[in-house]
Structure formats: structure tokens, C-alpha cells
Amino acid sequence: MLDTVIRTLQAADRVLVITHEQPDGDAIGTALALTHVLTALGKSVTPVCVDPVPIPFRFLPGIEQLRHDCLFGNFDLVVVVDCGDLRRTGFPDRLKSLSQLGKTIVNIDHHQRNDLHKVAELNYVDYAASSAAELVYPLLQGLGVTMTSPVATCLLTGLYSDTGGFKHSNTSPTVLRQAAALVAAGASLSTIKQHIACYRSVASLKLWGVALARARFHGPLKLVYSVITLEDFGACQATPDDLDGCVNLLNCTPEAKATLLVSEPLLGRIRASLRTEDDGVDVGALAQLFGGGGLRKAAGFSFPGHVRRRGAQWLVELGGTTVTLPAYQPARGILPIAPFLPIN
Numbered sequence: 001m002l003d004t005v006i007r008t009l010q011a012a013d014r015v016l017v018i019t020h021e022q023p024d025g026d027a028i029g030t031a032l033a034l035t036h037v038l039t040a041l042g043k044s045v046t047p048v049c050v051d052p053v054p055i056p057f058r059f060l061p062g063i064e065q066l067r068h069d070c071l072f073g074n075f076d077l078v079v080v081v082d083c084g085d086l087r088r089t090g091f092p093d094r095l096k097s098l099s100q101l102g103k104t105i106v107n108i109d110h111h112q113r114n115d116l117h118k119v120a121e122l123n124y125v126d127y128a129a130s131s132a133a134e135l136v137y138p139l140l141q142g143l144g145v146t147m148t149s150p151v152a153t154c155l156l157t158g159l160y161s162d163t164g165g166f167k168h169s170n171t172s173p174t175v176l177r178q179a180a181a182l183v184a185a186g187a188s189l190s191t192i193k194q195h196i197a198c199y200r201s202v203a204s205l206k207l208w209g210v211a212l213a214r215a216r217f218h219g220p221l222k223l224v225y226s227v228i229t230l231e232d233f234g235a236c237q238a239t240p241d242d243l244d245g246c247v248n249l250l251n252c253t254p255e256a257k258a259t260l261l262v263s264e265p266l267l268g269r270i271r272a273s274l275r276t277e278d279d280g281v282d283v284g285a286l287a288q289l290f291g292g293g294g295l296r297k298a299a300g301f302s303f304p305g306h307v308r309r310r311g312a313q314w315l316v317e318l319g320g321t322t323v324t325l326p327a328y329q330p331a332r333g334i335l336p337i338a339p340f341l342p343i344n
């Protein structure tokens with residue numbers, strides 16, 4: 001498959017590179033690395049992400065080339081990177097029509113249950129890979145281009161982001177070998193770390209403080225969880241983005257099988273973030289039950305509702321139903337953790 005993808009990239013002239021909505025460092029880094037390399041090979045390349053780029057990734061070389069729509073332009077090849085779900089491209093209908101027009105779509109991804117194969121002709125997908133960047137690395141080698149400093153920085157950002165700064169269990173020997181070569185080619189690990197880990201506003205720190213202070217351990221579920229209400233965002237003068245990453249900080253107690261952070265960043269919209277370091281727990285599968293997605297160890301979902309406090313309890317209101325957090329229904333017996341199964 002790798003050879004076929006390389007030949008397809010070599011043959012293309014006008015390439016559209018799409019990455020997923022609410023982009024992370026792997027999404028943006030990998031899309032830009034491909035953009036640099038294909039441009040160097042003389043191709044016209046348009047990198048696209050439907051959503052704005054979060055502040056920590058705006059330092060990446062080539063970020064100014066990123067577009068937010070792909071409605072115009074005549075492309076002979078579409079490359080979708082790091083998208084586990086056709087909807088998460090932000091352009092499902094556009095991709096379906098490009099597929100129907102016979103355009104070649106290449107799907108480069110590492111998410112489980114990737115469904116891009118519905119529209120993609122070539123699927124270079126490896127669930128065992130840490131990141132899309134890890135998959136793109138050998139692709140760039142196969143294209144025979146010299147690894148430049150901008151490309152190395154973009155790819156190392158992808159590896160860094162999806163391995164949690166080389167701390168998650170997906171930090172394989174391959175990841176470390178690639179990272180070493182990328183640093184040797186001019187990527188600065190300390191610069192990447194500075195941008196991704198050290199950009200928090202004081203408002204963000206205050207909000208994280210509230211989440212940390214409210215952390216609880218639920219014994220039967222072996223779940224660490226915390227809650228942030230809409231009022232907390234206001235009281236801290238924090239934006240929805242200010243909570244990003246907080247769940248990773250909560251995910252550090254040895255007795256927990258998983259960590260759950262529930263928030264209402266926008267009125268009537270609840271966001272749930274899940275993390276685990278336990279190889280036996282698949283939070284991605286859990287998130288999918290609730291219409292979300294992600295990886296085995298890091299996933300999330302959102303749904304309409306409100307977060308409320310009643311005495312010592314946290315409640316989630318979903319339509320006419322109220323669920324006490326973290327709802328636990330051992331009688332159902334189908335999930336290791338089941339935080340949001342409505343109580344009937």
C-alpha cells in the first residue's frame with residue numbers, strides 16, 4: 001500500500017490535503033509536512049482544515065497556507081490525513097461527490113474504526129501507529145526527498161502531540177527512532193514543547209484549578225472524574241479552549257482505570273473527555289457509543305444538555321432525563337465504565 005500511495009502522490013499535480021476538524025498537533029503537523037514535501041516536488045498543494053488552528057500549533061512552518069474550505073479548486077488528488085471519520089473531515093458531502101467524480105482519495109490514518117474507506121480508493125491505515133505523522137514519515141522517505149527542518153518540525157509535532165509528549169504507551173521504538181532522526185534533521189523538541197505545553201493563560205490555569213479541586217474517585221468504576229460548569233468558564237473568564245488538555249492532568253492516579261472530565265463550555269452543550277493509561281480499557285469504543293470518537297486511550301464526545309450541582313452531587317440534564325455523575329449501572333454489565341447511560 002505504501003508503494004501505491006507513493007506512486008499516486010508522484011503522479012499527481014494538484015493535491016488537496018484535508019485534515020480533521022478541531023485539529024490537534026498530529027492533524028496540522030502531518031498535513032503541513034505533506035504540503036511542504038509535495039510543494040518541493042513541484043506540485044500545487046492546498047492544505048485544508050475546516051476549523052481555526054489552536055494557538056499552540058500556529059508556530060508551525062507553512063501554517064499561513066492552511067485554508068478553511070475546499071469548495072473551489074480543481075484537484076486531481078485528495079489526501080485525507082488523521083481523520084478517523086468521514087464527518088470529521090468537515091466536508092463529507094464534498095468528498096463523496098469528489099469520489100463519485102472518480103477523483104482518487106487517499107486515506108492516511110491511525111484511528112480505529114476508520115470509515116474513510118467508503119470514499120477513499122487507497123487506504124493507508126495502521127491502527128497500531130501512534131500518529132498519522134508516524135505513517136507519513138516512511139512515505140516521505142519513499143518519495144526520496146531530503147528531510148528539511150520545516151518538515152521535521154511538522155512531523156515531530158505530530159509525534160509529540162499524539163504520544164502526549166512521548167509519555168503514552170504508544171511511544172514505540174519506531175516513534176523514538178523517527179523522533180531522533182527528525183531532531184537530527186533540524187526539528188527542535190524544546191521549541192515544540194514550549195509552544196504546546198507552555199501557552200496557558202491565567203484564566204486557563206484558574207479553570208484547571210477548579211477541575212483539579214473537584215476531582216473525585218469513584219471506587220466501583222475505578223474512575224477519576226471532574227466537572228466544569230458553564231458558570232465556571234464565566235467566573236474564570238475562560239474560553240472553551242482553555243479547558244483543552246486538563247483531562248490529561250487529571251489522568252495520573254495509579255488506582256484509576258480511566259479519567260472523565262465533563263464540561264459545559266457552551267450553553268446547552270456538554271463535552272466529555274476520556275483518558276486511560278490501562279491497556280485493557282478502550283475509551284474510544286466508549287466514546288463511540290455516545291456518538292463521539294477518538295483513540296483507545298484518548299477520546300471524547302459531546303451532546304446537548306446541562307451540567308448542574310445538587311448538594312454534593314453532579315447531575316447531567318439530557319432532555320427530560322437527569323443523570324447523576326458518574327452514573328453506574330452494574331446490572332447492564334456491558335461496559336467497564338458507563339458514565340452516561342440514561343437512568344430509565
Ligand SMILES: [Mn+2]
Pocket residue numbers: 026027082110130131132162
Ligand atoms: Mn492523530
